[in-house]
Amino acid sequence: MIEIADVGKRFVLHNQGGAILDVMHAACLNVRAGECVALVGASGAGKSTLMRMIWGNYRCDQGSIRVAGVELCGAQARDVLALRRSRLGYVSQFLRVIPRVPALNVVAEPLVVQGVDEDHARAQAAALLTRLNIPQRLWALSPTTFSGGEQQRVNIARGFIHPWPVMLLDEPTASLDAVNRAVVLDLIREAKTHGAAILGIFHDAAARDAVCDREVDMAQFTPAAAGAA
Ligand SMILES: Nc1ncnc2c1ncn2[C@@H]1O[C@H](COP(=O)(O)OP(=O)(O)OP(=O)(O)O)[C@@H](O)[C@H]1O
16 A cells, blocks of 8 residues: 655755755655554654655655555645545644634544535544544634644544545654543554554554554665665
8 A cells, every 4th residue: 555665865955055965765665454564763764754755745756655556756736635635644743723613624624525424524523522532612613722632632533534545643642641542542453454554653662562563664764874875
């Protein structure tokens, strides 16, 4: 479902005299349906960079990134957006808060844009918010003023409302208490059971051990380690 072959990435820092930063060389990894793989490696090893390349926010300079059969290196923006609509989900660490939109609608939106009946989408959203212990009195409010942990749980509910065949998780259990952390781990296990291919960054080692089938160390793809200039 995720097939990464020979991927390289360099940043050109135009505002710093055109300095070039080589951050990734010949990265290769595959994630199959029903599998959860953790990206590990020291700070700066390129974990977030690879996730952003798979999500389509960072351009892929070299190699191939195929997600659910779609080649992302050199892809058109509309193809990336089509992939995100129904096949590629991303639970980022922080909610991109949309002012004035109630939490219930924030969570339901991924279903609504796919044409699911709005009442049904909101019922699904309510079920997830309940499961993630967001009190019902908050559902009609914009998450702008929610606590960090509440915002993260709204984000997780939004990220799991659709059975995305491919999911990217960026520290899904950070800033959660033990009860909600356990709910998130259950959601990840359920997604795997439904056949999702999941790639994640988990600084929470116990969470990683609980849900990940294996780890891929990004340090092996940093240019110094790989012997590339
Ligand atoms: N937009 C960018 N412009 C320039 N350099 C960048 C950019 N994004 C990332 N980098 C550089 O790429 C390298 C890898 O960063 P990245 O954030 O992927 O590491 P990471 O493994 O996720 O680290 P952490 O665990 O600290 O989040 C770093 O040296 C960083 O400075």
